[in-house]
Amino acid sequence: MHTVATHTTTHVAAQAAVRAAARAADDLLRDGYARVTLDDGAAHLLHRVLGESRTFFGRPTERKFRYSTGDFNSGYRPLGREFSVRSDRPDLNDCFTLWHDRLDLIPHAAELPDLTDALLAWRRHLAALVTHTVGELATRLGGHRPPAFEAASYLQLNDYTATGSDRDLLQDRHEDGHLVTVIHATAPGLELFLNGTPRPVDTAPDEVILMPGSVLTDLTAGRVPALYHQVRNLRLPERTALMYFVNPELTEPVYAWTAEPGAQRGAERVDLRVDLREKIRTNPGMFGLPEVPAL
Numbered sequence: 001m002h003t004v005a006t007h008t009t010t011h012v013a014a015q016a017a018v019r020a021a022a023r024a025a026d027d028l029l030r031d032g033y034a035r036v037t038l039d040d041g042a043a044h045l046l047h048r049v050l051g052e053s054r055t056f057f058g059r060p061t062e063r064k065f066r067y068s069t070g071d072f073n074s075g076y077r078p079l080g081r082e083f084s085v086r087s088d089r090p091d092l093n094d095c096f097t098l099w100h101d102r103l104d105l106i107p108h109a110a111e112l113p114d115l116t117d118a119l120l121a122w123r124r125h126l127a128a129l130v131t132h133t134v135g136e137l138a139t140r141l142g143g144h145r146p147p148a149f150e151a152a153s154y155l156q157l158n159d160y161t162a163t164g165s166d167r168d169l170l171q172d173r174h175e176d177g178h179l180v181t182v183i184h185a186t187a188p189g190l191e192l193f194l195n196g197t198p199r200p201v202d203t204a205p206d207e208v209i210l211m212p213g214s215v216l217t218d219l220t221a222g223r224v225p226a227l228y229h230q231v232r233n234l235r236l237p238e239r240t241a242l243m244y245f246v247n248p249e250l251t252e253p254v255y256a257w258t259a260e261p262g263a264q265r266g267a268e269r270v271d272l273r274v275d276l277r278e279k280i281r282t283n284p285g286m287f288g289l290p291e292v293p294a295l
Contacts, residue, residue: 016039017128017129017132018132020036020037020129020132021129021132021133021136022136023036024036024129024136024210025133025136025137025140027210028133028137028210028212028224029137029140029224031194032194032212032224032225032227033192033201033209033210033211033212033227034210035203035207035208035209035210036129036207036208036209036210037204037206037207038206038207038208042125042206043205043206045118045121046122046184046206046208046242047205048118049115049118049122049157049242050186050240050242051118052114052115052119053096053115053157053159053240053242055114056096056112056115057094057096057157057161057240061078064076064078064094065078066107066108066111067106067107067108067111067112068107069105069106069107071290072289073099073289073290073293074097074098074099074102074105074106075096075098075105075106075107075109076094076096077094077095077096077097078094079091079092079093079094079163081288082095082287082289083172083287083288084171084172084173084174084230084287085172085174086172087288089172090288091158091170091171092160092163092165092167092170092171092233093159093160093163093170093171093241094158094159095156095158095159096115096157096159097154097155097156097157098116098119098120098123098154098155098156099153099154099293099295100123100150100151100152100153100154100295101120101123102295103116119155122155122242123155123244126155126182126208126244127149127150127153129182129208130180130182130244130246131146133180133210134146134147134149134179134180134246137224138257141220141223141257141258142257144257147179147219147248147249147254148248148249148251149179149246149248149249150249151249151251151295152247152248152249152250152280152292152294152295153178153244153245153246154244154245155242155243155244155245156243156245157240157241157242158240158241158242158243159239159240160189160231160236160238160239160240160241161237161238161239161240163233165233166233167233168233169230169231169232170189170231170232170233170239171230171231172230173193173198173228173229173230174228174229174230174286174287175213175226175227175228176211176213176226176245177213177214177215177283177284177286177287178213178214178215178245178246178283179212179213179215179216179219179246179248180210180212180213180216180246181210181211181213181244181245181246182209182210182211182243182246183203183208183209183211183241183243183244184203184207184208184209184241184242185203185239185240185241185242186238186239186240187234187236187238187239187240188200188202188232188234188236189232189233189234189236189239190202190203190209190229190231190232190241191229191230191231191232192211192227192228192229193227193228193229193230198230200232211227211229212224212225212226212227213226213227214226214283215247215248215276215279215280215283218256218276218279219254219257219276220256220258221257221258247280247292248276248277248280250280250281250292250294251294253273253275254275254276254277254280255273255274255275255276256273256274256276280292
């Protein structure tokens with residue numbers, strides 16, 4: 001009986017995930033972004049990460065540097081290394097980054113088991129959400145196979161506590177240059193550009209927002225525009241944002257879903273497709289960051 005009950009529960013959860021992905025696809029196509037309400041289990045995973053984040057960022061800066069790499073692409077990244085538009089206006093936060101499940105890329109990661117375990121559990125949940133949602137979009141826009149993404153995607157925690165700046169924006173207007181970003185923020189400040197106007201958008205404690213990036217715009221031949229956004233400086237004493245930045249993997253060509261495999265021009269076969277991998281690989285350079293690694 002226990003096995004049957006467990007199977008039934010798992011099936012119900014899977015069906016709920018599919019329905020949530022269908023709603024998210026509807027919203028992305030209609031509104032240009034999507035809100036997703038988490039079930040109790042997923043909300044617990046989220047708040048576990050946020051709790052561990054407070055502990056990590058509460059450490060002295062010199063201790064946090066222990067978990068930095070030379071290029072600041074994994075582990076701790078201090079304020080001033082990343083920008084949204086211009087290097088002289090850096091994002092006013094420090095952050096912690098985990099690519100896929102690659103703890104080996106973070107120096108001394110074994111000293112942070114509570115934080116990294118929480119991040120890995122949250123990543124597994126989000127990977128399933130993104131798989132269902134992007135798969136639903138692919139089906140609706142021509143039945144194409146969605147790209148694999150997990151090995152080229154990463155979680156990032158942004159901490160805005162120590163900024164102490166009077167600048168109007170914590171992050172300037174930008175789009176993330178990814179396939180999609182899944183974001184939760186603990187406090188107001190996020191503004192989405194909807195119909196060209198910045199609109200404050202908060203996330204509830206049990207909610208994430210899916211924001212399309214320019215890679216999804218390319219894949220859908222413009223059907224889903226990249227969502228520009230910024231973060232307003234509301235002079236709050238504490239604010240954390242948790243993002244899952246999703247990139248297609250770079251191990252095989254990535255083409256727009258609407259691209260034809262080729263076209264006839266007399267006796268010559270002409271390939272009209274453009275491989276998007278170079279753009280995906282180099283997009284982080286817009287923000288002063290290294291290229292997407294091939295993990």
